[in-house]
Amino acid sequence: MxxxxxxxxxxxxxxxxxxxxxxxxxxxxxxxxxxxxxxxxxxxxxxxxxxxxxxxxxxxxxxxxxxxxxxxxxxxxxxxxxxxxxxxxxxxxxxxxxxxxxxxxxxxxxxxxxxxxxxxxxxxxxxxxxxxxxxxxxxxxxxxxxxxxxxxxxxxxxxxxxxxxxxxxxxxxxxxxxxxxxxxxxxxxxxxxxxxxxxxxxxxxxxxxxxxxxxxxxxxxxxxxxxxxxxxxxxxxxxxxxxxxxxxxxxxxxxxFNRTLRDTLEKFSGLRFMELLEEFQKGQAVIDALGEKLEALRHNGKEDLPVVLHLMLPNLPSEILSVFACDIFGYQITPTYFRSHPGEDWDSDLTEIGNNYAWRPFFIRHKAKVVQNHAKWTVTEPVYDMDLHKQVVIFTYTLRDNYILVIKMDWERV
Missing domain, CATH: 3.20.20.450 (EAL domain)
Incomplete structure (x- = not known):
């Protein structure tokens, strides 16, 4: 300079x-x-x-x-x-x-x-x-x-x-x-x-x-x-x-630099393939584990859902940071159950009942995939949560009567 x-x-x-x-x-x-x-x-x-x-x-x-x-x-x-x-x-x-x-x-x-x-x-x-x-x-x-x-x-x-x-x-x-x-x-x-x-x-x-x-x-x-x-x-x-x-x-x-870059590309491609495969497997493992625990919720109606969800909290994986349910129009119908760190005791927030998430990309994408692929689960890409200061993913899961469960998970600990 x-x-x-x-x-x-x-x-x-x-x-x-x-x-x-x-x-x-x-x-x-x-x-x-x-x-x-x-x-x-x-x-x-x-x-x-x-x-x-x-x-x-x-x-x-x-x-x-x-x-x-x-x-x-x-x-x-x-x-x-x-x-x-x-x-x-x-x-x-x-x-x-x-x-x-x-x-x-x-x-x-x-x-x-x-x-x-x-x-x-x-x-x-x-x-x-x-x-x-x-x-x-x-x-x-x-x-x-x-x-x-x-x-x-x-x-x-x-x-x-x-x-x-x-x-x-x-x-x-x-x-x-x-x-x-x-x-x-x-x-x-x-x-x-x-x-x-x-x-x-x-x-x-x-x-x-x-x-x-x-x-x-x-x-x-x-x-x-x-x-x-x-x-x-x-x-x-x-x-x-x-x-x-x-x-x-x-x-x-x-x-x-043709040979140098080609060698690097081959190395990168192999590493990136393994990283993505690991991410896919990690996501599928979470889906499989949660699916078994949440299948019981599919048999409950709107009136029973908050109670049953609350009773299930102790059995949920420690990586889950928050969970609530919405109806098909995106309106929240249960309290938000949350904790700041994995493994902590659960707290609840009733003030969020009635909030609408129909406009959120994860919610719209979930509904589209359910219709197109008959999927019950969708998972977002990892995003940074400014309040929690960590990478999280949003899992969405369709229950009976078109109720949708929204789960935030600490992706860094999965």
């Missing part, structure tokens, strides 16, 4: 001191390099080494005009390099929202001011080979004007990525407006801002959102095999990080 005391010298050097470096991006499906993120580097003659310019581009106190000049210089060198090599690969170019907003100052956007459009025409590069990353930044411009620029890029055929999800200015707003082709997550940044459990839950939510939007999911900042496994478990189909390669001056053979 370059600190502020270096800045006055760094921004005053000639063009030859600023160079693009290229960090490879791999596609999981074929295990090949499919593109490179272009990263600005400054050559330090005193230390005879290249140093990152990232600090400069995110420092609001610096000369913005000079930074834009350097940004454009690095971008042109990268596109010229792509042209000179004749390689068919993608370049991922960072586009800072505040820099873009300075271009669109009037009511009508002047396309001649869009530097990247001029470059692809000058060097005859296909827009399909360029991905524009809308980077993390404290954006204080007009979102409507930013969106109009992004739409121009899309119309020309550029792919759009939203960078650094989880940090920076209103990421959800950006995603909603832009609907990116690629959603990019920096594992390192998110890990530093979240505890381990929240970190994984947020990643899972982002992965789910990318699937629903039809966006590719790119994980960057991967440095270890554990982080690579995490990215794969979240459904990432694009990978980037020091685990594969640091940014280099030149492009690399597209199969440079």
């Amino acid at each position: 370059l600190y502020s005391q270096d800045t006055s010298n760094i921004l005053s050097y000639g063009e030859n001191y600023y160079q693009p470096h290229y960090q490879p991006i791999l596609e999981v499906t074929n295990c090949n390099i499919v593109g490179y993120e272009v990263l600005g580097r400054f050559y330090s003659p005193e230390k005879n080494e290249y140093r990152s310019l990232g600090y400069q581009f995110h420092n609001p106190e610096l000369d913005t005009i000079r930074l834009i000049q350097i940004d454009r210089l690095i971008r042109e060198k990268a596109i010229r390099h792509l042209k000179d090599t004749g390689l068919r690969t993608k370049l991922f170019l960072n586009m800072m929202p505040n820099f873009l907003s300075m271009i669109h100052t009037g009511d009508v956007l002047d396309l001649k001011r869009l530097h990247v459009l001029n470059l692809i025409e000058k060097y005859e590069i296909s827009p399909a080979d360029v991905v524009l990353e809308i980077t993390e930044d404290k954006f204080d411009g007009s979102i409507e004007k930013l969106l109009s620029i992004v739409n121009v890029f899309k119309d020309y055929g550029f792919k759009i990525a939203v960078d650094d999800l989880g940090v920076g200015f209103s990421n959800l707003e950006r995603i909603g407006y832009i609907h990116p082709d690629i959603m990019k997550v920096d594992i390192k940044i998110m890990r530093e801002s979240l505890n381990r459990r929240s970190f994984k839950n947020v990643l899972s939510a982002i992965a789910d959102m990318s699937q629903k939007l039809g966006s590719d999911l790119l994980f960057e900042g991967i440095e270890t095999e554990e982080e690579l496994h995490l990215a794969l478990s979240m459904g990432a189909n694009l990978l980037q990080g020091f685990y594969f390669s640091r940014p280099q001056v030149e492009f690399q053979d597209k199969k440079q």
Whole structure:
């Protein structure tokens, strides 16, 4: 990292001191390099080494005009390099929202001011080979004007990525407006801002959102095999990080990391298969054990259900944290029997009688599966309970007369 005391010298050097470096991006499906993120580097003659310019581009106190000049210089060198090599690969170019907003100052956007459009025409590069990353930044411009620029890029055929999800200015707003082709997550940044459990839950939510939007999911900042496994478990189909390669001056053979990634995929696939099989078996074991104990409830009507359920509490597995019954319309018809920790004595809450759960996803899904598959049981994915501070699952079980039992279980102890 370059600190502020270096800045006055760094921004005053000639063009030859600023160079693009290229960090490879791999596609999981074929295990090949499919593109490179272009990263600005400054050559330090005193230390005879290249140093990152990232600090400069995110420092609001610096000369913005000079930074834009350097940004454009690095971008042109990268596109010229792509042209000179004749390689068919993608370049991922960072586009800072505040820099873009300075271009669109009037009511009508002047396309001649869009530097990247001029470059692809000058060097005859296909827009399909360029991905524009809308980077993390404290954006204080007009979102409507930013969106109009992004739409121009899309119309020309550029792919759009939203960078650094989880940090920076209103990421959800950006995603909603832009609907990116690629959603990019920096594992390192998110890990530093979240505890381990929240970190994984947020990643899972982002992965789910990318699937629903039809966006590719790119994980960057991967440095270890554990982080690579995490990215794969979240459904990432694009990978980037020091685990594969640091940014280099030149492009690399597209199969440079093919064997490494294939070996990792085979290992991950086997481990993930065993994990899922264990989860399925664990869920089925709970269903089998509970089914025997709760079968007696199927022979009781609405009037007897609260009494019989209360009498059964001592015989329920210690992992069960709460239980109550609803009618087919989702209205709770028994007290909620609960305990804060497995194995503790049961308490009851009568105030929740009459609550409605018909709108809850677990309840709707249960009813649909009962109709479609004639199932008596359904089980949710593990979710984090903020009050209990632990992972739980919701079991739902259909009794006679279409009454439904709702059971919350400590999944970490099953």
